[in-house]
Amino acid sequence: MAITTTSSLPNAEARLGVQEPRSAMHYALRRFRRQRLAMVGLVIVTFLLILGFGAPLLAPTDYREASLMDANRFPGGEFPLGTDTIGHDFLTRVMFGIRTSLMVGFAAVAVACLVGIPLGMAAGLRGGWTDFAVMRIIEIMTAFPGLLFAIFLVTVIGSGIGNIIFVIGVTSWLTLARLMRAQLLTLREQDYVSAARSMGATDLNIAVRHLLPNAVAPVIVAITLAIPTAIFAEAGLSYLGIGINEPTPSLGKMVSDSAPYIRIYWHLGLFPTLAIALIMLGFSFVGDGLRDALDPRQN
Amino acid sequence: MTRQPALKRHIDTMPPRDAAFFRQQFSRRDALRAGSAVGAGFAAAGVFGALAPTAVVGRSSLQDGGLPEDAAPPENQVLRVASDPTIARVLDFYEQVYERPGLADIFSMPLVRLTKNFEIVPGAASEWSGNDDGTVWTFTLKQGLMWSDGNEVTANDYVRTFQYAADPEHAWDFAWFWSGNILNFTEAFAGDVPVEEIGVRMGANDYEVVFETVAPAPYLPAKLLYSQPLSAAALDEYGPLYNTNPDTHVSSGPFKLEEWVRDQQIVYTRNEAYTGDMDVALQRIIVKMASPATLFTLYEADQIDYMEGPAPAELQIMEADPDLAAQLYQGVGDFACLYFFFDVTTAPFDDILVRQAFSHVIDRDAMQQQIWGRQAVAAPSFLAPGFPASDTEGLGDVQAFDPELGRELLAEAGYPDGEGFPDLTLTFRGGGTPLEEATVQAYVAMLNEHLSINADIQTMDRQSFYDDMSSILFGWVSYGMDFFDPSNMLGVWQSGGRHPWSNEEFDALVEEGSTSLAEADERIAIFQNAERILVEDVPAVWAYFVTPIQFVKPYLIGPALEPDNNDIAAVHWPGFATTGHALEELYVSADAPTGRE
Numbered sequence: 001m002a003i004t005t006t007s008s009l010p011n012a013e014a015r016l017g018v019q020e021p022r023s024a025m026h027y028a029l030r031r032f033r034r035q036r037l038a039m040v041g042l043v044i045v046t047f048l049l050i051l052g053f054g055a056p057l058l059a060p061t062d063y064r065e066a067s068l069m070d071a072n073r074f075p076g077g078e079f080p081l082g083t084d085t086i087g088h089d090f091l092t093r094v095m096f097g098i099r100t101s102l103m104v105g106f107a108a109v110a111v112a113c114l115v116g117i118p119l120g121m122a123a124g125l126r127g128g129w130t131d132f133a134v135m136r137i138i139e140i141m142t143a144f145p146g147l148l149f150a151i152f153l154v155t156v157i158g159s160g161i162g163n164i165i166f167v168i169g170v171t172s173w174l175t176l177a178r179l180m181r182a183q184l185l186t187l188r189e190q191d192y193v194s195a196a197r198s199m200g201a202t203d204l205n206i207a208v209r210h211l212l213p214n215a216v217a218p219v220i221v222a223i224t225l226a227i228p229t230a231i232f233a234e235a236g237l238s239y240l241g242i243g244i245n246e247p248t249p250s251l252g253k254m255v256s257d258s259a260p261y262i263r264i265y266w267h268l269g270l271f272p273t274l275a276i277a278l279i280m281l282g283f284s285f286v287g288d289g290l291r292d293a294l295d296p297r298q299n
Numbered sequence: 300m301t302r303q304p305a306l307k308r309h310i311d312t313m314p315p316r317d318a319a320f321f322r323q324q325f326s327r328r329d330a331l332r333a334g335s336a337v338g339a340g341f342a343a344a345g346v347f348g349a350l351a352p353t354a355v356v357g358r359s360s361l362q363d364g365g366l367p368e369d370a371a372p373p374e375n376q377v378l379r380v381a382s383d384p385t386i387a388r389v390l391d392f393y394e395q396v397y398e399r400p401g402l403a404d405i406f407s408m409p410l411v412r413l414t415k416n417f418e419i420v421p422g423a424a425s426e427w428s429g430n431d432d433g434t435v436w437t438f439t440l441k442q443g444l445m446w447s448d449g450n451e452v453t454a455n456d457y458v459r460t461f462q463y464a465a466d467p468e469h470a471w472d473f474a475w476f477w478s479g480n481i482l483n484f485t486e487a488f489a490g491d492v493p494v495e496e497i498g499v500r501m502g503a504n505d506y507e508v509v510f511e512t513v514a515p516a517p518y519l520p521a522k523l524l525y526s527q528p529l530s531a532a533a534l535d536e537y538g539p540l541y542n543t544n545p546d547t548h549v550s551s552g553p554f555k556l557e558e559w560v561r562d563q564q565i566v567y568t569r570n571e572a573y574t575g576d577m578d579v580a581l582q583r584i585i586v587k588m589a590s591p592a593t594l595f596t597l598y599e600a601d602q603i604d605y606m607e608g609p610a611p612a613e614l615q616i617m618e619a620d621p622d623l624a625a626q627l628y629q630g631v632g633d634f635a636c637l638y639f640f641f642d643v644t645t646a647p648f649d650d651i652l653v654r655q656a657f658s659h660v661i662d663r664d665a666m667q668q669q670i671w672g673r674q675a676v677a678a679p680s681f682l683a684p685g686f687p688a689s690d691t692e693g694l695g696d697v698q699a700f701d702p703e704l705g706r707e708l709l710a711e712a713g714y715p716d717g718e719g720f721p722d723l724t725l726t727f728r729g730g731g732t733p734l735e736e737a738t739v740q741a742y743v744a745m746l747n748e749h750l751s752i753n754a755d756i757q758t759m760d761r762q763s764f765y766d767d768m769s770s771i772l773f774g775w776v777s778y779g780m781d782f783f784d785p786s787n788m789l790g791v792w793q794s795g796g797r798h799p800w801s802n803e804e805f806d807a808l809v810e811e812g813s814t815s816l817a818e819a820d821e822r823i824a825i826f827q828n829a830e831r832i833l834v835e836d837v838p839a840v841w842a843y844f845v846t847p848i849q850f851v852k853p854y855l856i857g858p859a860l861e862p863d864n865n866d867i868a869a870v871h872w873p874g875f876a877t878t879g880h881a882l883e884e885l886y887v888s889a890d891a892p893t894g895r896e
Contacts, residue, residue, distance in 0.1 A: 064753070066744035068665040085611075085670065085733075086741040159757055241729060246740055246756040247747075259592055260610030260733040 028217075031293040038289020044282030048275075052099035061089045063096040064247050075267050082267040085257070094271050097249040101279055104165055104244075105231040109223055111169020112230075116176030117219070123177070124184025125207050134181070138174050146171050147236060154242045164243050168233045172226060179222050183215035217294035224287035228280045235276055251276045366580055371854070371887040376582040377895050378855070378885070379603045380875070384562045384588035390542045392527050393460050396473040397761075400565060402586050404876040406542055406550040408575055409526040410438050410457070410508075415871040415880050416864045417783045419521050422877070423452065423528075423575070433515035433814070438523070440506040446551045447572040450532050454501045454508035459531040461499040462487075463539065476525065476781060482511040515814040521782040524878050527552075552877050553579045562588050577877065580857075580886035584875070585896065595850075601892065604852040605870070610733050611672065614848055625853065628860065629673060630869030632847040634683040634788070635779030637675075637735065638839040639725070639742065642772045643800045647721065652712035654837035658698040659705035660749040661742055661840055670737045675843035680834045681788065683844040685865065688785040688826035697834045698841060702749040709750050717751030725754045726774040728764040738842055739775050769799050777845070779872075785826040786813035792833055800838035805829050854891030859884035 032038055051058070071087040073079050081090040123134035141149075153167045187193060188211065196206050235252030237243035244250035251272040258268035366373065380402050387400035408423035424438040444452035464471045465487040478485040482498025498511030510519060529539070530549045537547040548556040553575065554567040565586040569579070589597055594606045595613040609617065617623040639657070641648035648654055663677035671677075676684070680694040706716070714720040727739055739756055746752045754773070768776065778797075781787050789809045794801040808829035815822050834841070849869055851860065859881045862868045873879040 064744060064747045066741065068662065068669050068741055071669040085737045086744060087669070155760060241758045247743055248755060257736065261612040264612040264615055
């Protein structure tokens, strides 16, 4: 009589539908892929990333190059998106404008993370006076309308891409700080945190090894959604004429500049507006998808 | 009344002023006799005081004692314009100049006024005269001019207004205009002497006001276009902002303040107490507060009757339609020149070779064709065609477009192909027009194309810009006349003026021209020599002269829109104010829509 060996066990498991354990990331990705809008957003964002960051290689001309005698050409032929009022190739300007928007979006959110996440962690983890102080700062800053405060800062420190990144960054860390604090306030009462503390782990160790990994999902979602907000803020500031300095292309400035001409040269307003809309939509779709994928409890 | 063709002649085809004109405009000897030359039935004319008799410009074609036959009834004599709400805070020149709405200065009469041919004619003053060396000027007021509170307009109103302007606590934003000109004005504004010691005082009686100047100032009558007084009594009773509230408002001009709803509208109505000689048909003026970007929309929607400075596309829309094109007028404005300036005391612009290189890479012909169109003409120099001592032809080659020469000069300065040249920031003042923005962007592209120099454009709010202008390394600004004399335009370039550029020879020539007793031709030559120094030393790269476009509804008619002596038909500077002629030379025709508010 044959003896059943262990080698036949996997087949038996397979027959029983037992699978290898999968990571949380795997399930998150699967949930993300199932959302059509999120995938559309991902395609848009990927396309924009290639278009923007590839602009120096892909754009027909340098963004500074202008031929005044070719000014105000409508889209077609030599200039697929036309030219602007001083003869810039508009396709080039839009591509570099997307690049500028993405750079500002990513960099400003990075600044916001550098400020907001540590402050939120400190407030959530230490509580007491630290929490009180951080929350009061947040409340005070919340009292200022973000755009007006940004305008004030730009007026003080001047325009330009570096300053715009700084200004948007330091006016948009509040959400991240509050979110991180709220996460830690919940997580720090968990048993595994108490266990770590009873084993002598320091606050920093607990924060980095136990709390941050568990709090990261909603923060990632918040970051993703903060990027289009930052991009829109840049477009707004540039629209007001206090954002990115010419000749560096900015979609917001391009929309603003188009206003006096738009009734005839419609393309000057249409294409940068479309680009802004695509950026906003793409990142918003991806952000919503990530939220649903990483934090299904919110669904 | 038949409407005149919109544009009789473009400014760039304006012929040089003939010798007779300049003799009229410049003869200082006549100017000193001005007062005695003024007689009944004549309005004295001339920049340097009152000269040859000139017919008063008025509604000569109108019926006596009433509205013209083709005019709308009084209730429809309404003029509607728009103004930027972010600017409007006061309504008087001597309160703050840069915080007035687009239509202000109609509550009192200046001593002199300006015709559409830029001739000085009596305003509140019936006559004036200067002493032998042109340092003391006596103006005699017309009697019977009344404030709406029942007080008579006297010399004291003018004296108190100038003292208020010199008061350091007032911090008047136009104090530079009289600094170094009226005796002790600079000292008073600095707080070093009491305002009572400035060179503006009562004369022999209540109707004489006397001006004393630091140096001979034959141009003073022209400069006193800006002399609309505040009411001394209202100043005492209500304080300087009395004209911002209808309850405390006092007027001796043809209009009074009926209503001012902040950020919405200002309404002026006829001042029944007005006793001056402006014969005004308009009964009501409504100034609607609206963003400049919305003016054309308001105009198209028949919400306003007049607008200036359309966007390029808006101008194209008007030009493309024959009916709309007939509503288009083009003037010379205030002969403003727009230019790029350098801080010549700081590297790299302390090197004239660099500045010359910059001056040879601006392609004005291309800008004219592609950007400016009819809204501006190329400026090879500082004084616009039609302005006294203008020499655009003689100076045309100094800063001519020659990119090859520009590259050579830059290489000679130590920057071959732009190598080693620092990246620049070009400072742009906020609130610039689309024309300005496009011009600046195009020039930055030309610097990159021809000299391989990178510059970015930083916008600075207007107030900060003007506060910091003398320390801006590379910027863009404009200057238009405040009075019709080269000493005004060229004076801004004298040492200690708005720019750090300094040239002793230039200073001496401008001073000589301003105070000279020489004949007209000689004075013109002095100013032209000064301008040549200015242009050749390149403290600035001149870009264009503004030739402002106006849209005027077809039912707004009158002599103001008829061609001037240079065949230019437009509402001339200074526009709708008691300083100018437009208020009394425009009226609403009978075919205007009713109920316009």
